[in-house]
Amino acid sequence: MSYNLSAIFSQPLKPPLFEPGEPRFWDDPYISKSILKAHLDQNHDGASRRNDEIEKTVRYLITSGLLKTGDRILDLGCGPGLYSSRLCIEGMKVTGIDLSLRSIDYARVQAEKDGHNIDYVCADFFDINYEGNFDAVLQVYGEICTFSEEKRDVLLSLIHRALKDNGIFIFDVSTRELHTREGLKNRWYLSEGGFWRPGRHLVLEEGFDYPENDTWLNQYIIVDEDETVKVYRLWLHDYSFETISTTLEKSGFKVEQAWNSLSGELYRKGGDWIAIAARKV
Template identity: 35%
Template sequence: MIKDLIKYLEKPTLYAKSTCEFWNDEHISKGMLEAHLHPTWEAASRSHDFIDKSVDWIAEIIPLSTYKNFLDLGCGPGLYTERLYKRGYNITGIDFSKRSIQYANQKAVQNNQDINYIYTDYLKMDFHEEFEAVLLIYCDFAVLSDVQRESLLQKVYNSLKPGGVFIFDVFTAKEFEGKTENHTWHISEGNDFWMREKHIRFESHFVYEGDVRLDQNVLIDKEGQVSIFRNWFKGFTKETIIAEVERSGFQMCDIYADATGKSCFKDSSTLCIVAKK
């Protein structure tokens, strides 16, 4: 058991996967949905006030008269999707959390909203010139591996009509400033974010080359069952994100500090990219 534990706490290889599903874990997904829906928490989505400002800005830079059909990747319970629908856009939302998609679908039916929600991994989507705009918000792009990012950019490019735009945000190195490799452990009586049952949690933060970071949580329940959750993050500069986007055929339009359209500045912890096909 001790040897196994040491193995679990060693620094993983770059972009090693979790041992179980994060988004569809029965207990965790419940807490994630609660975090999405809380108006001020930013554990799963931006605050609802930020989202309102973000949708105002999106509607301004991609007006309905030109950009009618919209794809929201990682839509969660529909926080952006519903707001954009109310602005008049034809909306499709994709998410890999079954609980979030079920909630979004139920709310759309309840409110008589014609929103197309799809439960799937957006890395597996296959559209061909169906949308004028694609959205990926809350730095989801920055959690993907190099191979996944390249694949996603190509899929987004294929999904857009000529002249369509891709709006997404990423972290910069400022997000991780002062954060070094560290390890802590906790004993929980249960009913916390991670697990209903009593458990031990080993929490680690690892640093890799290329401004890549890993938050790892190793959980051991009372039966000795081990679950490993790995959340990867990458920091970008204007130059590195422009290079990635242009390699996929996009033209660069503008870069902002965040998804409300604030101007970039030296200490921005995020960047928001508007790329045109």
């Protein structure tokens, strides 16, 4: 979906809620390379959290008894396998699914090198068709926030179906507090090559708030040297403990535990993140 510059001026300034931008972001051949680099970068938490936090999370999920040796785990949106590989070391049988072939290829090479038996699948997690296969489904780093309520409910029903009876869904969501603290993006820059493109391009970055829907949009308009314009939209639906609990209940889950981080930080209202373990009922 490309525009020319003049078409930009005929669009509404504030896009309608959850109107999609470019269909390819995670699996774009160039951008996915930048994302993989970001997943592995230990200087920021741009695409994945840093290794020490990931290790803390895996340790916490095991010591708290939520995950145990022998469990069958489905890691949805596994990226380059930073959690899957550690869960495999702890004796779990892991399936990792991700849209990005770049990340899945990296994860497969690492698994081969380390002798890990992990089933990495390059697929859209909306296409999963499991039925009662998993003790736990993991979805880390707010992936569920990126969907409209309708799509989220579809995903929750697929997760519910994939779990064994009494299985557990472990994930995290961002809160409105996080985005209020970070503020709305609004800047432009000319780049010689970077995250979005290998060559010279213009980036117009703008944030939009939809407070009545607890939703934010980070929009990136990328203009290439030939004046082709592409619009990328990263939507984020925030949750409070109340809204995520009600959502889960409607989808057949019961919240068993909540924290401020998957590494076990005690829950307090007003935190940036809410981590949840929800039992299939």
